[in-house]
Amino acid sequence: MSLEQAFDVVVVGGGPAGATAAHDLARQGRHVALLDKAGRIKPCGGAIPPRLIRDFDIPADLLVARVNAARMISPSDREVDMPIDGGYVGMVERASFDEFLRARAAEAGAERLTGEFQRIEHDADGMAVIVYTAKGDTAEQRLRTRCIIGADGARSQVAKQSVKGAEKIPCVFAYHEIVEAPTDQAPKYDPLRCDVFYQGKLSPDFYAWIFPHGDKVSIGTGSAHKGFSLRGSVGELRASTGLDKVRTIRREGAPIPLKPLKRWDNGRDVVLAGDSAGVVAPSSGEGIYYAMLCGRLAADAAAEFCATGRASALATARKRFMKAHGRVFLILGIMQYFWYSSDKRREKFVAICQDKDVQRLTWEAYMNKELARPNPLTHIKIFLKDMAHLLGLAGPRLDRPASTSRGDA
Missing domain, CATH: 3.30.9.10 (D-Amino Acid Oxidase, subunit A, domain 2)
Structure with missing residues (x-):
């Protein structure tokens, strides 16, 4: 690849975030390259909510299973079933799912390239140059580009080389x-x-x-x-x-x-997406939906940057993401820190999950990716039950009056 060929955007990493970004940019008419290492499958439970299926037009034949319930198992082996009323969670195989997303990006006009990212340089005109090597070849190849989307995973080399603090992500x-x-x-x-x-x-x-x-x-x-x-x-x-x-x-x-980075761009020509930006939900570990949304927002930010030349546009990806989901991430982070800290607390957490109101609100939030807003009395009811467990006033069952139940935890 000669230096004379320049792209509007080069996306480094072909997982859900990168492939989504490349697809969206190509559909907008941008000249985009998708650079990805071949042959890697990320370890993942593979669950995708209905919101993802709708928002990103995922075909039904990619779903290898449709789950209609979850079972929570406590340290004492207590089992609490959480059925999904009138819905399901889709399950995908990451190898075929990710490849579908990459192929769809190529069909939209993105140029697929296979290779390993090495570093970012800048030419005499200040334009970014992506240096990469093809598999089995030590010769370096270069791509000129106006903007870079780093979507190359939790240990992102793009992030480490361009965004301050990225190397410290937990x-x-x-x-x-x-x-x-x-x-x-x-x-x-x-x-x-x-x-x-x-x-x-x-x-x-x-x-x-x-x-x-x-x-x-x-x-x-x-x-x-x-x-x-x-x-x-x-x-x-x-x-x-x-x-x-x-x-x-x-x-x-x-x-x-474990949590989103405080900054996703370098203020010049790089914006991060997916695991590179740290968008995996605490407590649940869910990442596919958030990665794809992050890829979409990064694509919009990159397109605005290319159209206006304003580097400040790159920061809009994080701002928009955190406005929509920052509160959810904060709550889930607190939950993980508190409830996962000991088996005594895990036992109480699973006990709380048998409450029907908790189950309904949990599934509504997960399926639709929005904090549920039901009758305030429901939240008060759940809050009082949670406090009863925290204070040891409630035992393994939640259907007993708090005034007569003494905890075993």
């Missing part, structure tokens, strides 16, 4: 094993239900999961604690559920950011 490390779906080896497995394990032995600061993927299953966990054996945790979970008897297809691990 991460949790996630690991999962994709296995064949069981037939009769795991009697409690349900292909229409996600199982979430809030148990310190499986994760001291996060949770473990069993998510159905059609003819496959994702079994995983995550933790920020150094020295905690993620592979050992998954092995223990598989053994306790009978899923150690089914064939393992592949194993994957990767860092997951």
